[in-house]
Amino acid sequence: MTAVGGAPSGASGLEGARVLVTGGGTGIGRATALRFASLGAHVAVLGRTRETLEESVEAIRRIGVEATLCVADIRDQDAVARAFAGLNETWGGAEILINNAGGQFPKLAIDLSINAWRSVVDLNLTGTFICSQAFAASAIARQIPARIVNIVTAAAIRPSKGLAHTVSARAGVIALTRALALEWAEHRITVNAVAPGMIDTSGLVEAELDGDASIIGRIAAASVPLGRAGTPEEVAAMIAFMASPSCAYMTGETILLDGGYALGPGIHIDRDGKYA
Structure with missing residues (x-):
């Protein structure tokens, strides 16, 4: 029996499960695909760039599980429908969907064009809906239990300037x-x-930090209570846990994985009890 079906078939409960990871060619998406593979799941990766998807597929197969890829833009409903139809035909469909694909760039709201606004909303929100709808339609038609895990950001709870x-x-x-x-x-x-x-991630460094990886450590030290940035592998571990039978009774929840970032720096009081 698969992980989603109830009785776990391995220590993690994910052995033999079929998982689709959008944006699975790089960063958190690739780490997530490899995490599921290491737990015995078969993994499909979906994205726009065939080359990076092929690299992920090769890495997954080296672990010893099945892997396949789907080239599609999550904003294109027809392309996503074709990708899911192909996956259903060749693979029997997936029972776990990880909506990881997305993107962003820093820009102050006062300088943000309406086209830039629409592109980010279309990619992150509309794309997630399109993939979720196609996945759910397939799962409902097959009458199987299923899991969806969406990847958002702690900044949606504690905003940062330039990311409206x-x-x-x-x-x-x-x-x-x-x-x-x-x-x-x-x-x-x-x-x-x-x-x-x-x-x-390399995406964060290139898109938001002008290629300077050293900035991550400085920002994290100043804004994250645990004093460091997280790793893609840490996020992947949480995603796999949320898709496992251990979380079968949880739905509608958003879990923060941010080193305490959303708590804010707090008010500093010195050892004499005075505000610092």
């Missing part, structure tokens, strides 16, 4: 998570989200 477009889109995904969890519970589909804080 991103936090709005990701906060929309948090609301969407709850709405879909309510609608699809009767079909035994759970929908949850994980909200990572600052995660040390």
Whole structure:
């Protein structure tokens, strides 16, 4: 029996499960794909860039499980439908969906064009809905229990300057998570989200830090209570846990994984009890 079906077939309960990871070619997506593979799951990765997807597939297969790829833009409903149809035909479909694909860039709200706003909302919110809808339709048609885990951001809970477009889109995904969890519970589909804080990925370095990886450590030391950035592997471990039988009774929830970032720096009081 698969992980989602109830009785675990391995120590993690994920052995033999079929998982689709969007944005599975790089960063958190690739780490997540490899995490599931290491737990015995078979993994499909979906994204726009075939080359990076092929690299992920090769790495997954070296672990000893099945792997396949789907080239599609999550904003294109027809392309996503074709990808799911192909996956259903060749693979029998997936029972776990990880909505990881997305993107952002820093821009102060006063300088943000409406096209830039729409592109981020379309990619992060609309793309998540399109993939979730296609996945749920397949799971309902097959009458199987299923899991969806959405990847958002801790900034949707504690905003940062220059990310109004991103936090709005990701906060929309948090609301969407709850709405879909309510609608699809009767079909035994759970929908949850994980909200990572600052995660040390090449995408973050290139898109937001002008290629300077050293900035991550300085920002984390100043803004994260645990004093460091997280790793893609730490996020992947949480995602796999949320998709496992251990979380079968959880739905509609968003779990922060941010080293305490959303708590804020707090008010500092010295040892004499005075405000510092």
